[in-house]
Amino acid sequence: MQLRVHPARSALSGSIRAPGDKSISHRAALFGGLARGTTEIRGFLEGEDTRATLAAVAALGAIVERDGETIRIHGGPLRAPDEPLDLGNAGTGIRLLAGALAGHPDLRGRTITLTGDGSLSRRPMDRIIEPLERMGARIGSNDGRAPLVLHPRPLQPIDIELSIASAQVKSAILLAGLNADGRTRVVSPAPSRDHTERLLPAFGVPVRVDGLRVEVDGPVRLRGGRLTVPGDLSSATFPLAAALLVPGSAIRLNGVGLNPTRDGVLRILERMAPGSVERQAGTIDCGAGDEPVADLAACHVGRPLGIDVPVEWVPLAIDEFPMLMALAAVAEGETVIRGAEELRVKESDRIAVMTEQLRRLGVSIEERPDGARIAGGAVRGGRVDAGGDHRVAMSLAVLALVADAPVDIDGADWIATSYPGFVEDLRTLGAEIEVLQ
Numbered sequence: 001m002q003l004r005v006h007p008a009r010s011a012l013s014g015s016i017r018a019p020g021d022k023s024i025s026h027r028a029a030l031f032g033g034l035a036r037g038t039t040e041i042r043g044f045l046e047g048e049d050t051r052a053t054l055a056a057v058a059a060l061g062a063i064v065e066r067d068g069e070t071i072r073i074h075g076g077p078l079r080a081p082d083e084p085l086d087l088g089n090a091g092t093g094i095r096l097l098a099g100a101l102a103g104h105p106d107l108r109g110r111t112i113t114l115t116g117d118g119s120l121s122r123r124p125m126d127r128i129i130e131p132l133e134r135m136g137a138r139i140g141s142n143d144g145r146a147p148l149v150l151h152p153r154p155l156q157p158i159d160i161e162l163s164i165a166s167a168q169v170k171s172a173i174l175l176a177g178l179n180a181d182g183r184t185r186v187v188s189p190a191p192s193r194d195h196t197e198r199l200l201p202a203f204g205v206p207v208r209v210d211g212l213r214v215e216v217d218g219p220v221r222l223r224g225g226r227l228t229v230p231g232d233l234s235s236a237t238f239p240l241a242a243a244l245l246v247p248g249s250a251i252r253l254n255g256v257g258l259n260p261t262r263d264g265v266l267r268i269l270e271r272m273a274p275g276s277v278e279r280q281a282g283t284i285d286c287g288a289g290d291e292p293v294a295d296l297a298a299c300h301v302g303r304p305l306g307i308d309v310p311v312e313w314v315p316l317a318i319d320e321f322p323m324l325m326a327l328a329a330v331a332e333g334e335t336v337i338r339g340a341e342e343l344r345v346k347e348s349d350r351i352a353v354m355t356e357q358l359r360r361l362g363v364s365i366e367e368r369p370d371g372a373r374i375a376g377g378a379v380r381g382g383r384v385d386a387g388g389d390h391r392v393a394m395s396l397a398v399l400a401l402v403a404d405a406p407v408d409i410d411g412a413d414w415i416a417t418s419y420p421g422f423v424e425d426l427r428t429l430g431a432e433i434e435v436l437q
Contacts, residue, residue, distance in 0.1 A: 001435060002409065003423070008432070013251060014252075016425045021045065021231065021232040021291075024199065024229050031202075032062065033061075034078070040071075040224075044069075047417055047418045055086075060078045061075075078101075086116065088417075089417050094120065096171050105179065113147055114146065114149075121146045123347075125145050131169070161189070165190035177218050178222075179218055184215065191212065195259065230255055238323060238419070241269075244298060244300060253297075259292065267313055268317055272304040272335075278298075279295075328374040339370055346389070347389040347414075348387045363377070378404060379404065383410070386412060390415050390418050
């Protein structure tokens, strides 16, 4: 799909609801499929990635029903599917499933293959394979990448200090620990998303958290629960940034999850555009998930400022950097990003792809191994490519609102993996976007 985004002719305004949180939706679907009994989920993100996880748990024996905006998952004993489980582009789905299934007693003695699309098959899986094999798992791979071939077998608990702050690695180990005999302890070098730790108690699993240390005791079985998925802060970043860029804009986003392990983007936006985003506290019934939620009001306060992004904020905003790089392209002054090498192993090499596409729009940017140096200025129109990455596509679309001519974006169909309503939401706020193909 190709989009043509026209420069904004007037201010953006209105109120929208952010789509359901992608990370929590993955976990809700997976935990519901592993649990005995019925799980009821409201606010589930109906994106391609999360639907792939939902389809995987159905293939493993769960019964999935939809009732309006509510999804019910009826879980029971797992069964080995006849075909490989295709996770599409879902890195969270494949890594968490690998941990959950590697020692599952219902599947021992069987073989389970986890696969995905070309993009997912290039992403590193050895970061979960190595600790899971230390627990006794047997996992085949394509030189540390998908497809993963699991041979579920009894596991031993592990006490491990991770070398990287990764919620997916931490979660894969914790889920494997639920099928091990004893206490599994994971210590991270820095904060990472804690959705797994917050959500497992809603499924009857006690979790102990002490700073960067997380512990679970196994073996334990999940039981069905009820939860509501808050709005996705990563997706909300795009309309927020649009309001910051287009003069006179004032918008509101309702019901956004503000988990403290991933609110780095709000800290960065506040430094780039002081006073531009206001948090208006709200509440949401997340069961035992305990996810903080608020409405966000954003307005244009002038041209964003170039900043030196604090390295300690990088893990708390890792998914939002394509949009932040786009903001930096029109900021007053220079923006420096360091310590963000993890961006190179996302759906694309986001440092390289954003560098190339921003240069096509006339932006002065220096690519660095762990980030970039971006000199803010004017942005011209032209033609760019999403590089197989949904966040790149949306970042370029938002930036196009302040270009000096229309911007055509190839590969925009990737947006459907995380934010299917992106185009309509921006149109609701007043943006002019054409779907050309």
